[in-house]
Amino acid sequence: xxxxxxxxxxxxxxxxxxxxxxxxxxxxxxxxxxxxxxxxxxxxxxxxxxxxxxxxxxxxxxxxxxxxxxxxxxxxxxxxxxxxxxxxxxxxxxxxxxxxxxxxxxxxxxxxxxxxxxxxxxxxxxxxxxxxxxxxxxxxxxxxxxxxxxxxxx
Amino acid sequence: xxxxxxxxxxxxxxxxxxxxxxxxxxxxxxxxxxxxxxxxxxxxxxxxxxxxxxxxxxxxxxxxxxxxxxxxxxxxxxxxxxxxxxxxxxxxxxxxxxxxxxxxxxxxxxxxxxxxxxxxxxxxxxxxxxxxxxxxxxxxxxxxxxxxxxxxxx
Amino acid sequence: xxxxxxxxxxxxxxxxxxxxxxxxxxxxxxxxxxxxxxxxxxxxxxxxxxxxxxxxxxxxxxxxxxxxxxxxxxxxxxxxxxxxxxxxxxxxxxxxxxxxxxxxxxxxxxxxxxxxxxxxxxxxxxxxxxxxxxxxxxxxxxxxxxxxxxxxxx
Numbered sequence: 001x002x003x004x005x006x007x008x009x010x011x012x013x014x015x016x017x018x019x020x021x022x023x024x025x026x027x028x029x030x031x032x033x034x035x036x037x038x039x040x041x042x043x044x045x046x047x048x049x050x051x052x053x054x055x056x057x058x059x060x061x062x063x064x065x066x067x068x069x070x071x072x073x074x075x076x077x078x079x080x081x082x083x084x085x086x087x088x089x090x091x092x093x094x095x096x097x098x099x100x101x102x103x104x105x106x107x108x109x110x111x112x113x114x115x116x117x118x119x120x121x122x123x124x125x126x127x128x129x130x131x132x133x134x135x136x137x138x139x140x141x142x143x144x145x146x147x148x149x150x151x152x153x154x
Numbered sequence: 155x156x157x158x159x160x161x162x163x164x165x166x167x168x169x170x171x172x173x174x175x176x177x178x179x180x181x182x183x184x185x186x187x188x189x190x191x192x193x194x195x196x197x198x199x200x201x202x203x204x205x206x207x208x209x210x211x212x213x214x215x216x217x218x219x220x221x222x223x224x225x226x227x228x229x230x231x232x233x234x235x236x237x238x239x240x241x242x243x244x245x246x247x248x249x250x251x252x253x254x255x256x257x258x259x260x261x262x263x264x265x266x267x268x269x270x271x272x273x274x275x276x277x278x279x280x281x282x283x284x285x286x287x288x289x290x291x292x293x294x295x296x297x298x299x300x301x302x303x304x305x306x307x308x
Numbered sequence: 309x310x311x312x313x314x315x316x317x318x319x320x321x322x323x324x325x326x327x328x329x330x331x332x333x334x335x336x337x338x339x340x341x342x343x344x345x346x347x348x349x350x351x352x353x354x355x356x357x358x359x360x361x362x363x364x365x366x367x368x369x370x371x372x373x374x375x376x377x378x379x380x381x382x383x384x385x386x387x388x389x390x391x392x393x394x395x396x397x398x399x400x401x402x403x404x405x406x407x408x409x410x411x412x413x414x415x416x417x418x419x420x421x422x423x424x425x426x427x428x429x430x431x432x433x434x435x436x437x438x439x440x441x442x443x444x445x446x447x448x449x450x451x452x453x454x455x456x457x458x459x460x461x462x
Binding site: 155165166169172173176177179180182228229230239240242243244246247249303304305306307308 | 312314315316343344345362364365367368371372425428429430431445446447449450451453454456459460461
C-alpha cells in the first residue's frame with residue numbers, strides 16, 4: 001500500500017495516517033511519500049533552522065505549518081475555530097489526534113519518504129525533518145508505487 | 155473499483171458519482187467508502203436529529219451541508235454564485251445533477267459504505283444517513299480496496 | 309500509469325506532470341485524463357473563442373485560468389503572492405516550471421485526454437485546447453484506467 005501525501009491539511013493527514021496505521025496492523029506493507037505541503041507533516045517543530053537558507057526559504061519556513069498539530073483543516077477552518085471544534089469532537093469519542101497517529105506510524109515502522117525536489121524547492125533541510133524520513137526522487141517513488149496493490153494520492 | 159470519498163464538495167462528488175455510475179453500467183463492481191466531509195453527501199435532508207447529541211455535534215450538524223445539493227464547489231464557489239453558474243451550465247447541456255447521479259447509484263446497487271470513526275467523530279447517527287449506507291471500519295475498507303483493480307481517493 | 313487530473317491548481321498540476329514525465333522517462337506508459345478544473349491546464353492561451361458560446365460559457369471562459377501558468381496555488385495563494393514566492397523558490401533551485409513540464413509531456417507523447425462531459429458543461433471547444441488533446445468519455449477513461457498498474461486522482 002502506497003500513499004502519496006501531497007496535502008498539508010489536518011483532516012486529510014488524519015485520513016492518510018488512519019489508513020496507514022490500519023493497513024500496517026493488518027500486516028500490509030505501508031509506504032508514504034510526502035511531497036509539497038505534505039512535507040509540513042514531517043517537520044520536527046523543535047528543529048527549525050535558518051542555516052544556509054535564502055530569504056525566501058526562511059520566510060516560507062515560518063509561514064508554513066511546523067509539524068502535524070499546526071496543519072489547518074481543508075474545510076471550515078475559519079481561522080482555526082473549525083479545527084478547535086473538530087479536535088473537541090475527536091476528544092469526546094476518545095479518538096487519538098494526528099500526532100498520536102504519526103507517532104504510531106513511526107513506531108510501527110511505516111516507511112516515510114520525502115520528495116527530493118519538494119524538499120529542494122521548499123528549502124527544508126533533512127535535519128529539520130523527523131529522523132525516520134528518507135529523501136527519495138519521484139522515480140524511486142514510482143518504482144515503489146507501481147508494485148503496490150493500493151495507491152492513493154491524498 | 156473502489157472510491158474513497160473524503161471531500162464534501164459538489165464538483166468532486168459529481169466526478170466520483172459519474173465514474174461510479176459509468177463503471178457500474180460497464181459491469182464493474184463498484185464500492186464507495188465515505189469518510190469525513192464525504193459523509194455529508196449521504197445525509198438524508200429530511201432526517202436531521204439532535205437526539206443523544208452533544209452541543210458540538212448538534213452545531214456541527216447544522217453547519218455542515220445537509221445532503222448532496224447543499225455541497226459547495228471546491229473552486230470559484232463565491233458564496234454560491236459559482237455553483238449557480240455551474241448548475242445553469244449543466245442544465246444547458248442537459249446533464250443530470252448530483253442528486254440524480256446519487257439516486258442512480260442507489261438504484262444500481264453501488265455499495266455505499268460510511269466510515270465508522272468519521273461517523274462517531276462527526277456525531278452523525280445511522281438514522282440520519284441514507285438507508286442504503288452500511289457503516290464499516292477502515293480495516294474493512296482496506297480489505298475491500300486492496301482487492302480492487304482501480305482505487306481512487308477523491 | 310493513469311492520472312485523472314481533476315484539480316486546476318498550479319501545485320497539484322506540477323505534481324501530476326512531474327510524476328507523468330518521470331514515469332514516461334522510466335518507460336512506463338502514461339495516460340492523463342483531464343476533467344473539470346483540470347481542463348484549464350490544457351487550454352491554449354492564444355486560442356480563446358466566443359463562437360457558438362452561450363453568455364455563461366463565455367463568462368466562464370474568461371473567469372477560469374487560461375492555460376498552465378494562470379493556475380492558482382491550492383494553498384497560500386494570497387492573491388498570487390504565494391505563487392510568486394513558490395515560482396521564485398523553484399527558480400532558485402533551477403526547477404522547470406509548469407509550462408516546461410507540460411511541454412515535456414507533449415513532446416514525450418504522454419497521452420492527454422479531455423473528459424467529454426466536462427468539455428460540454430464548461431463550454432470549451434476542442435479548438436481552444438492543445439492540439440494533442442483527444443476528447444473521450446468517462447467509460448473510455450475507465451476502460452483504460454482499470455488496466456493500469458497505478459491510478460491516481462489528483
